Amino acid sequence: MGGAQTNLGCLGQLLGLLGFRIHPAATEQLPYRLRDDFLSPAELSFFRVLQLAIGDRWVISCKVNLTDLFFVPRGEGQLSWRNRIDRKHVDFVLCDPATMHPRLGIELDDSSHQREDRQDRDLFVNEVFDAAALRLLRIPAARTYSVSDIAAAIEGEVGQSAAIPPVPPSSKDPICPKCGIPMVQRKATRGANRGGSFWGCSNFPQCREVIRG
Numbered sequence: 001m002g003g004a005q006t007n008l009g010c011l012g013q014l015l016g017l018l019g020f021r022i023h024p025a026a027t028e029q030l031p032y033r034l035r036d037d038f039l040s041p042a043e044l045s046f047f048r049v050l051q052l053a054i055g056d057r058w059v060i061s062c063k064v065n066l067t068d069l070f071f072v073p074r075g076e077g078q079l080s081w082r083n084r085i086d087r088k089h090v091d092f093v094l095c096d097p098a099t100m101h102p103r104l105g106i107e108l109d110d111s112s113h114q115r116e117d118r119q120d121r122d123l124f125v126n127e128v129f130d131a132a133a134l135r136l137l138r139i140p141a142a143r144t145y146s147v148s149d150i151a152a153a154i155e156g157e158v159g160q161s162a163a164i165p166p167v168p169p170s171s172k173d174p175i176c177p178k179c180g181i182p183m184v185q186r187k188a189t190r191g192a193n194r195g196g197s198f199w200g201c202s203n204f205p206q207c208r209e210v211i212r213g
């Protein structure tokens with residue numbers, strides 16, 4: 001800190017009193033700035049309708065990176081599959097208020113979604129959600145929305161829980177029903193089964209599938 005920052009002078013003190021923040025010299029500052037468009041006007045207007053449509057039934061998470069929602073089980077190609085989702089996000093995710101478990105993704109599709117490159121991206125994102133058995137609701141961006149239509153569309157989607165396709169076994173060890181890879185034997189260190197052994201997924205903690213054994 002040089003004298004220039006500690007001695008702000010009369011003008012600096014006045015600005016401080018008026019609520020302006022005095023920044024140190026630009027050269028000492030990290031190059032991060034707060035975006036003014038965290039939600040675009042179209043997203044914000046839909047967000048308000050979404051709040052009315054769901055009340056306190058769900059918690060809305062905005063702009064969730066797909067790697068926060070999904071993981072790729074260990075194995076061949078794990079990194080490249082992960083790379084395909086790590087710069088993508090979904091506009092909104094509705095979560096269970098008690099557990100914050102994601103229950104529904106919502107994409108607000110504006111006119112850019114008609115572009116060919118966008119359509120490829122959208123198709124891939126649809127497949128990612130399908131693979132992980134999380135529903136994704138696409139809503140065309142509009143000037144106005146019907147709160148009751150949005151509420152009904154959400155209930156329709158959440159009511160349909162997609163089943164995860166069964167994975168054929170390929171070894172003697174139990175296979176994680178979610179990831180399709182052999183599970184590993186572990187010893188319970190706490191709980192009612194303490195000291196007993198169980199099979200857990202090697203993708204723990206991203207996958208918490210367990211089989212007693």
Ligand SMILES: [Zn+2]
Pocket residue numbers: 176177178179180201202203207208209
């Ligand atoms: Zn698993």
